Amino acid sequence: MPRSDTTHARPPWLFKEYSPVGVDLGSPAAVAVYDRNQGTDPDADDALLDRLGVAQDTLLIDLACGTGSLVVQAARRGAHAHGVDISEQMLAFAQARAERADVTAYWHRAGFLDYAHAARPADVVTTRSALHQLPDFWKQQALLNAAATLRPGGTFYLRDAIVSFPPAEAAEQVQRWIDTAGRPAGEGFTKADFEMHVREEFSTYAWIVEGMLDRAGLDTVSRTLPSATHAEFLCRRR
Template sequence: MDGRHPDWWLDELAYAGPEHLDPTYVDGYDRKAGHDPRSDLEILRRHGLAGDATLVDLGAGTGRLTLAAARLCRRVVAVDVSAAMLARLRAEAERAGLANVEVVRAGFLGYHHQGPPADLVYSRHALHQLPDFWKAVALTRVASLLRPGGVLLLRDLVYTFEPAQAAEQLETWLAGAAGSSADGWTRAELATHIRTEYSTFNWLLEPMLERAGFRIVEATPSRDPATYAGYVCVRN
């Protein structure tokens, strides 16, 4: 735990999921995740990713978005709790000759931004590792590292259904799971996520964003299954 925090502060490494810390798992992560950053990159470009902009990628993983964004702006800070993820990201940045990528081992609750406030923050499928109390704390910290008018693009596993619909919606989600762990998330892996991780309802997450100091300007919940959401938020 960061020595600058009190003894009741959450240890994010303990909540990261052991697979994300495993170099063998990390080696196959990009294929498993199947993430194409181009659509998110276009959203960020519409909201100021260019020229002298600074972007912080929280929960950067292997850095698919980080590496693409670094070609368009002055500075990208890639933040993750997993040393294995960051080692892969750092190697890819060096291979590509991207001298404007900074790698920081930390999480939402441990990252301390250096330099002028960031213009943009990006986070994909990472906030759900935190229980709701800590999500609210984390989002307030995210707002504090952005300049006024700065933009947060948040994507995550978010439940956009009512509690009474949980069984139907979650079974729909599980029915579409990958058949092999090498090709995506299997039913067993998604079920583990539901039981042990902290995806929350959109009607809980959205007030957290607003209370943290953000204005939601775009919200894109998924349908059938209603288990994902994206938000473009502007810091007040």
């Protein structure tokens, strides 16, 4: 499958996106565990692609594509499907998934901040469970870059650990999230994984993300808050 690498293009002051905080995904075994823990579900991927109107010849870019399930499902329906990730191991796993499905997808080793889209403007750009890897200053830059890859009227979809509880309730709400979301080792992400996420990663408030989307030229069509710790935004590029 086609692959590209833009790691040479980063200026020295850019955030160290290629040395991410959080779960270590530097080996094939770690990536396989991550894929298991995240609960990859082709039916859920297809339901999302239906919502986003992804069909034959749609150009879709999945930023921080991880193990590539959404990209592969998009390719199955004839989309021009591009997966972008900083991790060589993630991309290798994703490419193997595409090969098993006998579909053509395009894989790019790049980050939110330095991905340079060389094809025609995208119809749909997605990112799930990854933007929290960046501090807020860099989230804004990432959203600007994502919007620049879209055609006018194109769709941007974001789902992540984005909180909507009142700031004064942070301690109570975070502890409840960790206690209820953590799973036993081998059955999903553990309490220790969620503790690490809160301590070392950069989840932020929904109202901050709303402002960032607007400043990136993305109009929010719908906002869904499935819980106090997660949010989903469906946007259109102005």
